[in-house]
Each structure stands twice: as C-alpha cells, then as structure tokens.
Amino acid sequence: MLICVAQGVYTVVAIAAVGICVPPLGMGLATLIGRKNFSAEERETGKAALVMGCVGVTEGAIPFAAADPLRVIPSIMVGSVCGAVTAALVGAQCYAGWGGLIVLPVVEGKLVISPQWLSEQW
Numbered sequence: 001m002l003i004c005v006a007q008g009v010y011t012v013v014a015i016a017a018v019g020i021c022v023p024p025l026g027m028g029l030a031t032l033i034g035r036k037n038f039s040a041e042e043r044e045t046g047k048a049a050l051v052m053g054c055v056g057v058t059e060g061a062i063p064f065a066a067a068d069p070l071r072v073i074p075s076i077m078v079g080s081v082c083g084a085v086t087a088a089l090v091g092a093q094c095y096a097g098w099g100g101l102i103v104l105p106v107v108e109g110k111l112v113i114s115p116q117w118l119s120e121q122w
Helices: 002-007 010-033 040-054 058-067 069-090 101-106 115-121
Strands: none
Touching (some): 002 010, 010 058, 010 101
8 A cells, every 4th residue: 555655546545545444443343233142252352343444454354254254354345335336436535554544634535425416426
C-alpha cells in the first residue's frame, strides 16, 4: 500500500483499506448483534476484533476463522469483496498507507452512496 501512496494511486489504497478492516469489524459486530450465538469468550474476542478493525489490523478475525473455518472464511471473504467493490465504484481515495476506521479523516469518497449517486451511475 505504501508503494501505491508513493506513486499517487490512492484508489487502490482505499480498496485495500476496506478489505483490511471488514473481517474484524464484521466479526466484532456479529458478536454484538447476535450475542446468543456466541460464547462469553467469543464475545470478548469480538470486542478486541472491533478495536483491531478500527485501527486496520485484520488479524482480529483469525480466532473466529480458526474456530469455524467453513462458515467464517467465506463470509469474511464475501464481506471484504463487497466493501472493496463499493469503494472502487464510488471512487474512494485513501491518502494514508493504512486501513481501518482510523484513516477516515484522510479518505475522499467515503460513505457517499446516495440515491443521487446511484442515479448518476445509470
């Protein structure tokens, strides 16, 4: 990602930044939303995963993927792809060589999906 920043290719950085933070954020949110489906230990791991996702550390999803790889790995792959494609479609640009919510202040094109944007695409 740092090479892309050095070359001024900020769209690729934004796409990667989204792909980095989605797995831990998704698993962390799942432990909050579906509390009944997770043990107390997994809920605590989910809290740590949320923090890791906010600062761009993908490894927060590893404990969940190791515990149930057949369900977790495909779901985080699909979530990351959906997020990355959305970032690409809206033309997001990240000027920091890092991922996670912590870089939102230096991202252009964030959270811009609106009816107007959708109508402009068609």
